[in-house]
Amino acid sequence: MLLRAVNEERREHHKCPIIFIGHSFGGIIIKEAICLAETDKQYRDILDDTIGIIFLGTPHQGSNVSQFGAFIARLTWVFGSSTILLKGLYRDNPPLSDLQERFMSVIRRRKDIKLVTMYEKHHTYFAQLIYLGFIVERNAAVLDVAENIAVEKDHMGLNKCASPNDPAYDAICQGINRIRDHAESRGWKKKYLKWSERSRL
Template sequence: MEPKNTTTTSDLKILVNPEPAKFAQGELIDIVAVHGLGGSALKTWSSKPFGLYGKSTLWLRDLLPAKIPNVRVMSLQYDSSVFGRSAQAIRDNARKLLQLLYNQREDNRDAQKRPIVFIGHSLGGLLIKQALKLANQNTKFRDISTSTKGIIFFGTPHRGSDKAAWLKLLTEVSSTVSNRPDPTFVKDLQTNSETLLKISQDFQPLVKDYAIVSFYEEHEHRMLGTVVVDKLSAVMGLPHEEAMMLTGDHSGMCKLTGMNDPRFDPIWRAIRRASRGRMYTN
């Protein structure tokens, strides 16, 4: 069941939508979250309550506005099925993200220039990189590219990951035997694949314009006995990049339990810094 007080525009879920009149003109910030493999617009960012009672915490909605009140928070829902041609699926979903976000900003001139911070988990980070590359090339979406101030990556495999680890993880998120991972997709996500190399090359000319924060997982995955995306792959190695290890495995690193979760403080502060854009000169 989806949390209450959540509206949906097509596949872009609006989690937080403050009244612009409450803030000075141009002060609002658009936060756009993109889930990864086997995730969703809601559950990727939600923690389950302990025990039988209590409600889950969707930190993008329940926690973030308390620290950064001038945010409109959106979360993309897309088919993260792993059973087709991954490179094409990434491009198609990147275009879909751009169109849905464009629709949200189209009717308001101030909204068209509103700062954007993208947040991506795992495959979602790759989708964001592809979307910004496409936005930079398309006049229609150019405002999205120029309005983007920063990107927060959670366990994004910029350089891929071990093939065996991906295969086990993808099998775990598959709900039925018939939905076992397509070998092509696993190949495209393994270390130094041509697909990942192309995405990285396309994004390289743009990355200097954005504040970059990369969180990488501390714990081994409970089912795999290893980390899914190691630090070498999750960190891009940029001079202006902020990199930090987060408690949790690949799936749990972006599921916060509440205000007292020690991960929340560095995350919300990173988002606030990213909303100001790149502040480094090197």
């Protein structure tokens, strides 16, 4: 679904470099999309144009707190909560580990894709009452091949920016700038300039 949405957007605009940003489970969805884009020809150009990915508190190795979240979801099923996604994020979940291996294989082959991970520095409280600690601990959120940035927020605040002075806003801007600098050093401006010139012919 993510790749189809990106394709539809690209039909409306000229080709341009892509930066994916995903919070928590959204980061897992991006990893699945990147793996699919390498094997499915109709999405290959999306992978070719991806210059970077920013993961906001993504549990690459799973999270112990997801089990508590699944328990809460079972209690609140009447309000539409689902345990399916949370169960997929359990610590040491084999499908999650398999996805990580496949994703890293793609990244090793695609040296142009810059990875940035961000992790919370503050503990999270459920409903501001129940102490949960770190939803995604640092060692589950960071990657050896990425630039890893600590953010002065709890897990829920990593993707919420109240103003340009918000620590999350500053961290995301840092991540985008680092991806842009990396891409420029690999010559992406020349590549996309050629496409824009071609589109005017």
